[in-house]
Amino acid sequence: MMVSNRDRMIQYDDLHFPYCDDVSKYEKLDKIGQGTFGEVFKARHKRSKKVVALKKVLMENEKEGFPITALREIKILQQLKHDNIVKLNEICRTKPVNNAYNRWRSTFYLVFDFCEHDLAGLLSNFSVKFSLGEIKKVMQQLLEGLFYIHSSKILHRDMKAANVLITKSGTLKLADFGLARAFSQRNGQPNRYTNRVVTLWYRPPELLLGERNYGPPIDIWGSGCIMAEMWTRTPIMQGNTEQHQLTLISQLCGTICPEVWPGVESLPLYAAMELPRNHKRKVKERLKPYIRDAHACDLIDKMLTLDPSKRIDADTALNHDFFWLDPLPCDLGTMLSHHTHSMFEFLAPPRRNRHHHHHHHMHHNQQPSQAGGAQSSAGGVGGAGGSVNSVTQSSSGLSHHHQPHSSSSASQGRRHRAAAASVASMSTCPERIF
Numbered sequence: 365m366m367v368s369n370r371d372r373m374i375q376y377d378d379l380h381f382p383y384c385d386d387v388s389k390y391e392k393l394d395k396i397g398q399g400t401f402g403e404v405f406k407a408r409h410k411r412s413k414k415v416v417a418l419k420k421v422l423m424e425n426e427k428e429g430f431p432i433t434a435l436r437e438i439k440i441l442q443q444l445k446h447d448n449i450v451k452l453n454e455i456c457r458t459k460p461v462n463n464a465y466n467r468w469r470s471t472f473y474l475v476f477d478f479c480e481h482d483l484a485g486l487l488s489n490f491s492v493k494f495s496l497g498e499i500k501k502v503m504q505q506l507l508e509g510l511f512y513i514h515s516s517k518i519l520h521r522d523m524k525a526a527n528v529l530i531t532k533s534g535t536l537k538l539a540d541f542g543l544a545r546a547f548s549q550r551n552g553q554p555n556r557y558t559n560r561v562v563t564l565w566y567r568p569p570e571l572l573l574g575e576r577n578y579g580p581p582i583d584i585w586g587s588g589c590i591m592a593e594m595w596t597r598t599p600i601m602q603g604n605t606e607q608h609q610l611t612l613i614s615q616l617c618g619t620i621c622p623e624v625w626p627g628v629e630s631l632p633l634y635a636a637m638e639l640p641r642n643h644k645r646k647v648k649e650r651l652k653p654y655i656r657d658a659h660a661c662d663l664i665d666k667m668l669t670l671d672p673s674k675r676i677d678a679d680t681a682l683n684h685d686f687f688w689l690d691p692l693p694c695d696l697g698t699m700l701s702h703h704t705h706s707m708f709e710f711l712a713p714p715r716r717n718r719h720h721h722h723h724h725h726m727h728h729n730q731q732p733s734q735a736g737g738a739q740s741s742a743g744g745v746g747g748a749g750g751s752v753n754s755v756t757q758s759s760s761g762l763s764h765h766h767q768p769h770s771s772s773s774a775s776q777g778r779r780h781r782a783a784a785a786s787v788a789s790m791s792t793c794p795e796r797i798f
């Protein structure tokens with residue numbers, strides 16, 4: 365049978381990449397993200413005009429072909445199907461060419477449904493104001509996503525505001541499964557997972573103390589940090605080192621000791637780390653100036669429980685009064701329709717942590733950068749001894765911060781959504797951040 369050159373080319377392509385289309389069917393629009401793991405672009409399907417996000421698979425350090433970390437991310441994403449988890453549509457590739465640089469190697473892209481915003485971008489834009497009902501909707505969706513992945517025996521291991529996406533219609537999607545892994549529970553043997561996971565500011569105390577037999581509570585801790593950030597608009601505990609992070613945690617959550625956390629004394633780094641003594645737990649007290657809603661403070665308090673075995677789980681959190689008392693969770697679509705441009709951490713003003721020095725290779729440490737400069741180390745609810753630190757509203761960009769609160773403490777009954785939404789009103793926040 366005669367085969368033309370053109371046919372031969374097509375056959376070559378099909379044989380080598382079945383089910384893996386050429387990325388040139390998309391046109392790149394804007395760059396929207398940059399991680400250690402690779403770049404993320406907004407792109408549009410040339411024919412259907414569907415808008416997607418393309419996440420490049422970084423191959424630079426690979427000698428052994430397709431990176432195992434990306435394979436793990438793809439495998440996990442393919443397994444997860446939920447409205448509050450980002451949707452992976454397909455994997456695409458560039459056409460292999462034989463020049464000095466590429467030598468027949470393709471670049472691969474993960475193709476996701478496009479989400480207009482990430483939570484870090486939204487929180488760093490002070491014209492974006494969340495009502496209490498809207499904050500409830502964000503946290504409810506986040507916890508529903510977590511409940512689903514934990515029920516599917518997956519740990520996210522990189523919870524932070526930049527990894528929480530929100531579509532323009534207000535649907536929240538957990539993203540960035542680059543550090544995620546499957547976990548097993550109670551098979552007799554303790555697990556020995558790496559503890560070099562989770563961006564430092566969102567890292568729970570058990571990981572900082574070297575625990576390797578951890579589980580879903582690590583993601584709940586990060587979610588508690590994110591929940592507080594919905595009001596503070598900046599990460600609450602911005603440590604510079606693992607030791608500093610533990611100090612900030614102790615100052616906010618109280619001294620880490622066997623009395624509140626039985627067994628903590630046998631964690632690998634318990635003796636090696638300096639754990640500040642005589643600190644009372646001050647989570648609610650420190651958050652109160654920012655968060656008037658007592659149920660919100662109570663839920664954050666339970667998510668930031670030091671002992672992971674006592675920390676609230678996603679299911680119990682979803683049943684917390686916070687979500688079931690007036691004002692009820694309300695749709696984010698209307699609020700977001702007032703913002704026509706996308707907001708991403710990558711595109712946000714430079715005072716936020718824009719550069720990420722964490723690594724997706726498990727043996728490396730993972731930390732957010734300190735692009736915020738001086739205020740990064742001073743910032744956070746864990747400030748020493750209850751004293752206010754040097755970060756003023758204006759220097760931290762919080763001068764126009766508003767926080768929602770219930771106008772009447774008597775209004776605890778259930779109401780219609782519309783009525784509930786109107787209960788949330790605005791007031792200015794106190795002079796200084798923690």
Ligand SMILES: Nc1ncnc2c1ncn2[C@@H]1O[C@H](COP(=O)(O)OP(=O)(O)OP(=O)(O)O)[C@@H](O)[C@H]1O
Binds near residue numbers: 396397404476479
């Ligand atoms: N589906 C998407 N829609 C819109 N934006 C996205 C999407 N996926 C990722 N992004 C944007 O790109 C950023 C980086 O993506 P992602 O977190 O998956 O990659 P990463 O390389 O692991 O990043 P990092 O190292 O910063 O955590 C996200 O914070 C988000 O702003």
Ligand SMILES: [Mg+2]
Binds near residue numbers: 399526527540
């Ligand atoms: Mg990320």
